[in-house]
Amino acid sequence: MPEIKARPNRRQALAGLASLAALAGTTPTRAQDTTPAPGQPAEPAAAAAREVRELTAAPGKTRLRPSPATESEIWSFDGNAPGPTLRVKLGETLRIRLLNRTDKPLSLHWHGLRHDQTMDGVGGFSQEPVAPGDSFEYRLTPRDPGSYLYRPLLLGGSSEPAGRGLSGLLVVEEREPPAVDLDLPVLVGDWLLGDDHKLLPFPASAQEGAAAGRLGSWLTVNGKPPPERIGLTPGGRVRLRLANACNARIMRLRFDGLKAFVVAVDGQPTETFEPVRAQLPFAPGTRYDVIFDMPEENGASASVTALIGPGMPLVRFVSEAGKSAVQRKASGPIAALAPNPALPAAVRLQNASRAEIIVEGGAKIDADNKLNLSGVDQARPWRLNGTTGDPQGKPLLSVRRGTPVVIGITNKTDFLQPFHVHGHSFRLLHPLDDGWEPYFLDTVQIPEGKRLHIAFIADNPGRWLISSTVLERFDLGLWTWFEVI
Numbered sequence: 001m002p003e004i005k006a007r008p009n010r011r012q013a014l015a016g017l018a019s020l021a022a023l024a025g026t027t028p029t030r031a032q033d034t035t036p037a038p039g040q041p042a043e044p045a046a047a048a049a050r051e052v053r054e055l056t057a058a059p060g061k062t063r064l065r066p067s068p069a070t071e072s073e074i075w076s077f078d079g080n081a082p083g084p085t086l087r088v089k090l091g092e093t094l095r096i097r098l099l100n101r102t103d104k105p106l107s108l109h110w111h112g113l114r115h116d117q118t119m120d121g122v123g124g125f126s127q128e129p130v131a132p133g134d135s136f137e138y139r140l141t142p143r144d145p146g147s148y149l150y151r152p153l154l155l156g157g158s159s160e161p162a163g164r165g166l167s168g169l170l171v172v173e174e175r176e177p178p179a180v181d182l183d184l185p186v187l188v189g190d191w192l193l194g195d196d197h198k199l200l201p202f203p204a205s206a207q208e209g210a211a212a213g214r215l216g217s218w219l220t221v222n223g224k225p226p227p228e229r230i231g232l233t234p235g236g237r238v239r240l241r242l243a244n245a246c247n248a249r250i251m252r253l254r255f256d257g258l259k260a261f262v263v264a265v266d267g268q269p270t271e272t273f274e275p276v277r278a279q280l281p282f283a284p285g286t287r288y289d290v291i292f293d294m295p296e297e298n299g300a301s302a303s304v305t306a307l308i309g310p311g312m313p314l315v316r317f318v319s320e321a322g323k324s325a326v327q328r329k330a331s332g333p334i335a336a337l338a339p340n341p342a343l344p345a346a347v348r349l350q351n352a353s354r355a356e357i358i359v360e361g362g363a364k365i366d367a368d369n370k371l372n373l374s375g376v377d378q379a380r381p382w383r384l385n386g387t388t389g390d391p392q393g394k395p396l397l398s399v400r401r402g403t404p405v406v407i408g409i410t411n412k413t414d415f416l417q418p419f420h421v422h423g424h425s426f427r428l429l430h431p432l433d434d435g436w437e438p439y440f441l442d443t444v445q446i447p448e449g450k451r452l453h454i455a456f457i458a459d460n461p462g463r464w465l466i467s468s469t470v471l472e473r474f475d476l477g478l479w480t481w482f483e484v485i
Helices: 010-015 159-165 473-474
Strands: 055-064 070-079 087-090 093-100 108-111 135-140 146-152 170-175 181-190 218-221 228-232 237-244 250-254 259-264 270-272 279-280 285-292 302-306 312-319 351-362 380-383 405-410 417-421 426-431 436-443 443-446 449-457 461-467 479-484
Touching: 010 055, 010 473, 087 093, 087 237, 093 449, 146 159, 146 237, 146 285, 170 181, 170 270, 181 312, 250 285, 259 436, 405 417, 405 436, 405 443, 443 449, 461 473
Parallel strands: 055 093, 087 170, 181 237, 228 312, 351 405
Antiparallel strands: 055 070, 093 135, 108 146, 146 170, 181 218, 237 285, 250 279, 250 302, 259 270, 259 285, 302 312, 351 380, 405 449, 417 443, 417 461, 426 436, 426 449, 461 479
16 A cells, blocks of 8 residues: 555645535542533433443554554554444443553543533543543443544643544444444544654644644554455445544545445434445544445455545455355345434524634645745644633633524634534534534534534533544644533
8 A cells, every 4th residue: 555645735625525515550540420410311320330441541562554564652542553442332331441551641532422521531621631640430321322433632632642543433332223244343543654664753843733733644444554354245234434533634535336325424323325426525533334235246346445645445345255254144225224313303593592613823825735834823823713722711602501502613724624513413504594414413624715504402511612623733722612501
């Protein structure tokens, strides 16, 4: 696989949005307050008594490039990067004790999960960072089934632990999941490696924070060199749980040799649809659940490809009659997942509290497509409504529980800006505020020079971030917060 040399220009980044509109030794654990937040159901005693799953973050080594490349020094969860795919059934409580054996403070954000704000995992905001040698217990009782991402998120210190390999998937299983022959997590990571296979320093250059972020030179799939090869019985049915765990890499995915049906976006069920031109935009934090059937012919192949340079196959599927360890069980048409009854069918926009976000700053891209860092404040290159994030500052808005909210986000920078709303799922509104796209999101991409509107019901009490998913920008303060009381 060729290494990534070219960095995406503005036109390539914008092209990544083309299909968005068409989606129409253990230290003692600190004592935790288990009192449910207002409006939150009390945790069942049986669920509260579940065994604690320990997750140890520590230095490790792995071979990121194919042999004979030497191993790279990384950080791992339980010796693996990415960490284990954590699975829990809807209605159950997952107890995770994070053990920090690195030399940096940590906290884990459960990206997309709607749950108790005290467990959101933003160090310095919703919890104290977990110091080196310390531990913290997360108690997660998910409201919704779906595919979610966990990765480090703490004010001013997210880029390095994530860029060293700390990420993973959390799967909340449906009570009646669709019948498939293979349920395959696909976590895409991006690594900035030197010729000696070592990770380059953090930050590698002054422009990382002020421009596109930490763009790597090597992609991995589930921590291994791509493409990952999967043998399937001809006609076998596959559910892919695709997640972008990169620090900053924005790309598109293409489905080659297969007819893909998207059944969930950012963890939430949607009406089943085929991606336009068999492509999907894929920014950090984004997740898709995709179901497809392999061709019936023995020896047929299909792949998921990242559209970087000439294209980089991430996963390759091969039909192998009588040879595959994955035997065919599913049949019949591919059906949509059951709608999530916990999400509102409609948002009364006429009654909404409204707020505006204006994103400014960063480097400029000249007419000849060169990066211009002149005049950029290297310490505070980004501004959101004229300032940077402050946990003690004034919230973007403060609303009562159950209030409809509409937020306009204007991107006045020269870069695509992906943002994540914590603790809530939202609708992407039509340009005239006369309706919304037929899917829920928790992460949205705002193109350069564009303005988008999102809408949701503020039904989750607490203080919640709206944060850049490009971690270098987040660390430099590209975030704000709102309050639900």
